[in-house]
Amino acid sequence: MSQLTVLFMPESAYGPTNNCIGIGDVLRRRGHRVVFAAEASWRGKLTALGFEEDLVDLAPPPENVEEQDAGQFWKDFIRDTAPEFRKPTIEQLETWVKPVWVELINGARYCQPRLLEIIDRVRPDVVVEDNVVAFPALNTAGVPFVRIVSCNPLEMKGQDIAPVFSGYPAADRSGWAAFRAEYDRVHRPVWEEFDAWVREQGAPGLPELEFIHEGDLNLYVYPGVADYADARPLGPTWQRLESSVRETDDEFTMPAELADRDGALIYFSLGSLGSADVELMRRVIDSLAKTPHRYIVSKGPLHAEIELAENMWGAEFLPQTKIIPRADLVITHGGNNTTTEAFHFGKPMIVLPLFWDQYDNAQRVDELGFGVRLDPYRFTDEQLHGAIKRLLADEDLRGRLAAHGAAIRAADGLRQAADAIERLGITAGTPR
Template structure:
């Protein structure tokens, strides 16, 4: 990369997935000598600075008396906890009872922080603003800096008639239910979209695309998904889109396997269980998984999450509230996951087959994609039987599938998506700097 310093402002969604995705890119850019600033949500205070970044944070809602003591991403942990009963419903029913309230919460946060974000941009004076979120923040669209959008969810977010609708978890090869799902999305979201679109335009930003809550960049857009699992054969993208086959941050500490995991009996595999910071907050689900997996010959490393004190692990398990996922994954044989895009793409990067138990948002789309491509097994999260879990374990631990995924992982790693994405951001920022300098020169 060119050594001349640039200023790059990241604004990720408050959840761990998008923030970790931006941390990985930001770390590459910081090490190249650039100034990297995070306009993250306030509960991340101190955590990004510890990694070498500047923090200029925003509140998405009026701060509470205990705001300084909140865990990173607490805003969304609380929201998911309060709406968790909706995850048991079919995806088409979740449109009104979960997806709509989620959009509303995201929109409320965007509206609330808009004045703060304008002030941050004025202070930071970025060459490029990089948004990894799913709603528009007009301040990012109306400032002088260039704008880069990152899609760190399943790329069905870039919609098209030849692919299944986003959030549906419907199969790619059977369009029977696609139109009904799209019609219900229109019925349940049209009014919300119209209101938000009007506000976006009032702030000076362009109108939003039809029934979408965020713009694409006219300059450069990034998305995180391996070529082997992508949808571009059914839904081509224009030249502004750049695929990052994976985006595995290099900031996690090394993970040394505990003796229970390292010294396991012959024939015992090592499986990583993570439902993410939000999914693992469902204590009943975690207890169910511990119970069924305890009756297998395998060993498990469990990411226990924010409710880690509320359930106990079985004798064939070790775990902790937080685990360095990116350095742990290369050492396991398979993964049981909620289907968050970070975990799915990181598992593929390391060539690990998956059992996917989707809960919300794009997790159904990832679960379906892994299953229909044969990269893993999708199970019904709240109704799987013991026998289904055991059969899924046999499938993902088979030598044939593990061998196939090892080859996929090697190909993904060879494309180095993290540095490819950082190079796009740097290029856009440098082009902006050149335009500004040229304008100043002409005016002088």
């Protein structure tokens, strides 16, 4: 097969970037050239995995600041706005969701000239974006455009599914109309301005009240067992991957302090962004310390401020895809990567949603019986300990999840995605 040049542009957060890393690694090992136009704070982290980097700034670089950690902007943003997460989701539309869209749009505007230069220099055969806003340079590159959706499937909207970002139940439509109306009121002026700018760059207009175009190929990372396929069927350009779990994580050796203890093994992570809420991390850790189980804790960017109990071990970064298979239970913020990885390995979840798609993932896990949704700021010890006890004791659930996990792994989403990108690139023309 002729070599393709594939340009990936993920959102500057670990979830989307790790998803692109997993797919890109398969393409790279097949002999294709894989280039990442990631945000500049990822410098060196992608070349270490064998990829080319041609990076972009999404805002003017801060003066007199040493090199930032990967995705540092969003870590700071989450830390500073964490009080908003205590509000009902409909109230967050104005004070949290809209500011996120504005920041994302500002990034797309700022990097447009640089991204045009990268495309001219790299000359990709296919461009792949895992983000939630359009980057017009990708849509005007003259080559196939692939969109990856690695939030949750409510992002592909429908009248018969709950509104995205709401966390509302599928079986109760009483709040849907009000939430959609408020979303429209808050976001329509932002969308109209962004749509006009996107058109000025020569890209097609955006779909109604959407901030990103559909692609020539659209890949979404969610297992069919939890999807809304019957209520919201998708068109022929959409392909579900079941999962997309990277194979680049380091191996994991069980720490002696946990290996020598009794109790179930539980993995706890609020993600690279959620763990920036140190107060919340400490609260969950204090509650888990009162149980007889063992915990592996992803401590995140402010790891130095987080002290673990005797029944715990953790670090700033952990090879999550090597740890979850060994866990009996996952306690998560409900980010799409961790949620779909728990499905991939057939593990029950306790979900403590903080923002964005996490409410919807938490609700879906809970309403399908695959785990328990708890309010991260209002749960009691009794609620958390009771959920742990119930999920660990539910042998029927554990068996069903193990079977679902086996089927999801057999679908091999990474290679599904790589195959689809290859087909699109080869069909579109002669690779450069």
